Amino acid sequence: MSKTTAPVQRRTKLSCSEIWKLYGPNADRPAASRDEVESRAANGRCFAALSDVSLDIGEGEIFVVMGLSGSGKSTLLRCLAQLVEPTFGNVELDGRSLTRMGQAELREVRRHDMGMVFQHFGLLPHLTVAGNVALPLKIRGEKAESRDHAVATALELTGLAAMADRLPAQLSGGQQQRVGLARALAVGPGLLFLDEPFSALDPLIRRELQDELIRLQAGLHKTMVFVTHDFSEAVRVGDRVAIMKDGRLRQVGTPEDIVRQPADDYVRNFVAGVDLTRVIRCATAARPASRSDYAHAVSGQGRLSDAAETLMAAGGGPIAVQGEDGSLIGEIDLHAVLAAVSGKSLAGEPA
Numbered sequence: 001m002s003k004t005t006a007p008v009q010r011r012t013k014l015s016c017s018e019i020w021k022l023y024g025p026n027a028d029r030p031a032a033s034r035d036e037v038e039s040r041a042a043n044g045r046c047f048a049a050l051s052d053v054s055l056d057i058g059e060g061e062i063f064v065v066m067g068l069s070g071s072g073k074s075t076l077l078r079c080l081a082q083l084v085e086p087t088f089g090n091v092e093l094d095g096r097s098l099t100r101m102g103q104a105e106l107r108e109v110r111r112h113d114m115g116m117v118f119q120h121f122g123l124l125p126h127l128t129v130a131g132n133v134a135l136p137l138k139i140r141g142e143k144a145e146s147r148d149h150a151v152a153t154a155l156e157l158t159g160l161a162a163m164a165d166r167l168p169a170q171l172s173g174g175q176q177q178r179v180g181l182a183r184a185l186a187v188g189p190g191l192l193f194l195d196e197p198f199s200a201l202d203p204l205i206r207r208e209l210q211d212e213l214i215r216l217q218a219g220l221h222k223t224m225v226f227v228t229h230d231f232s233e234a235v236r237v238g239d240r241v242a243i244m245k246d247g248r249l250r251q252v253g254t255p256e257d258i259v260r261q262p263a264d265d266y267v268r269n270f271v272a273g274v275d276l277t278r279v280i281r282c283a284t285a286a287r288p289a290s291r292s293d294y295a296h297a298v299s300g301q302g303r304l305s306d307a308a309e310t311l312m313a314a315g316g317g318p319i320a321v322q323g324e325d326g327s328l329i330g331e332i333d334l335h336a337v338l339a340a341v342s343g344k345s346l347a348g349e350p351a
């Protein structure tokens with residue numbers, strides 16, 4: 001698949017080009033050329049967990065990597081974070097090549113510029129919540145005063161301030177994962193890697209934490225690489241989603257792009273189970289305004305599901321769809337919602 005571009009308005013924060021990761025005999029040896037890695041992958045003795053992956057991830061973007069078990073999601077995340085070394089290809093953070101960086105410099109970049117949150121929370125059982133959050137700051141030699149301040153801010157942001165003195169065993173799974181998130185945020189990195197962070201949680205708590213992440217992101221504007229095998233979660237939290245199969249990217253796009261124009265049958269299968277009203281934005285379903293004055297309005301950025309109540313209050317519409325500055329960008333009614341969800345225009349043509 002060709003290299004994808006970051007959304008126009010974002011600066012590229014993290015990128016990778018032509019990443020391959022081979023496992024098997026002698027697979028630790030880096031390949032000197034693309035031809036070499038391709039022939040090693042093709043000879044049958046090595047297994048390609050990643051094949052030719054190129055991506056640009058924009059600053060402040062939540063970039064979701066989604067795919068079934070074994071598709072290469074964690075390997076991609078680990079290569080981007082340089083926790084494993086790609087067999088071939090280049091990874092750049094803020095324009096600096098991580099793949100060519102020495103170990104000492106890489107360690108510094110990891111300590112200061114990256115945060116990690118994993119499925120199994122990885123909390124130390126004998127340390128309190130505050131102690132766990134402070135640990136990476138202690139390791140990097142932060143002074144007590146700035147450390148305490150960073151810990152208090154991270155606990156406040158994640159709603160844990162009242163639990164600072166508890167031990168992990170005294171917390172629910174969801175609360176423990178909040179501590180994992182707080183610990184990553186306290187380091188103050190611009191870049192967060194989240195590998196299936198909510199997968200161990202029950203659906204209600206999971207949803208609560210997804211909302212929490214979206215809320216936090218609205219104020220923090222971090223760049224996040226978020227791995228999940230749950231398509232609904234991907235389209236809910238992602239600004240863009242990459243869908244992987246067999247170590248390759250099958251499609252990269254906004255949730256709306258993916259649900260409206262799945263690249264192939266593999267992607268279409270995921271889309272089949274998704275509530276489209278929670279993905280498609282009001283601006284996408286809007287048609288030209290038929291008047292200048294409306295009694296009810298919704299934001300174009302909101303999802304169709306967010307407009308349901310307003311539409312009901314307006315007897316089915318039409319209601320105004322507004323831009324971020326309050327300007328009128330069009331109107332929707334129940335028919336427009338149905339048309340968008342069924343992928344048809346009002347005339348019955350594909351939308």
Ligand SMILES: Nc1ncnc2c1ncn2[C@@H]1O[C@H](COP(=O)(O)OP(=O)(O)OP(=O)(O)O)[C@@H](O)[C@H]1O
Nearest residue numbers: 023024049067068069070071072073074075076229
């Ligand atoms: N250290 C390793 N040695 C050999 N093969 C590996 C290694 N790590 C991963 N693989 C293989 O690479 C492929 C991709 O694994 P990866 O963990 O990236 O998948 P994933 O999409 O994250 O799966 P899951 O959702 O189950 O975590 C799998 O077939 C896996 O067995």
